[in-house]
Amino acid sequence: MKLAVFASGFGSNFSALLEAEKQKKLSAEIALLICDQPKAKVIERAVNESIPYYCLSPKDFPSKAHFEKQLVQILEEHEIDLIVLAGYMRLIGSTLLEPYRNRIINIHPSLLPAFPGRTSIADAYYANVTESGVTIHYIDEGIDTGPIIYQEVVAKKPDDTLEAFESRIHSVEHAIYPTVLEKIIQEGETNEKTSVN
Ligand code: GAR
Numbered sequence: 001m002k003l004a005v006f007a008s009g010f011g012s013n014f015s016a017l018l019e020a021e022k023q024k025k026l027s028a029e030i031a032l033l034i035c036d037q038p039k040a041k042v043i044e045r046a047v048n049e050s051i052p053y054y055c056l057s058p059k060d061f062p063s064k065a066h067f068e069k070q071l072v073q074i075l076e077e078h079e080i081d082l083i084v085l086a087g088y089m090r091l092i093g094s095t096l097l098e099p100y101r102n103r104i105i106n107i108h109p110s111l112l113p114a115f116p117g118r119t120s121i122a123d124a125y126y127a128n129v130t131e132s133g134v135t136i137h138y139i140d141e142g143i144d145t146g147p148i149i150y151q152e153v154v155a156k157k158p159d160d161t162l163e164a165f166e167s168r169i170h171s172v173e174h175a176i177y178p179t180v181l182e183k184i185i186q187e188g189e190t191n192e193k194t195s196v197n
Contacts (some may be wrong), residue, residue, distance in 0.1 A: 006088035011042025012088035020178030068095035116144035
């Protein structure tokens, strides 16, 4: 089972997944990083761990379809089975979605459908919620929509700073993303065996 991680920024979830692979808690190979931001910290992480990476921006292509066609070609060349979004701040279009439907998973730092988008932790914090959380879901055409696989509630304490709340949410992400992915991989393999027998 070969995974490609897509990320746009800091890459703490990418590192958590790599750590899980090293500790054999994730029975898949993180074979590739796809990044759309040349200055993203996540690229340094890939270089340090000798993970091949591609940095491509849609603005260098005539259309989003051309951009995604190039991504599909890279994914096919590397025989990628599953795409794992980890802070990839771009909507997936049909050119990429169709060949990988039900094989693209996202993590989002809120209890979807509440607080979709790029600033969900701050949005929940300033909305004075008493709890928010983390959602892991399959990708569809929408922004942070698609069938939900798993959600975990994270409390917001009355005296939390935004940073403390953010850090609690990230800790939960780093703990649950590898575990949930491992479960999906195991269930997929069981289903494959059942359908062959
Ligand atoms: C994570 O909190 C992830 O859930 C979020 O971006 C952050 C990336 O952090 N994703 C979204 O908001 C998707 N809509 P990281 O680069 O340190 O892994």
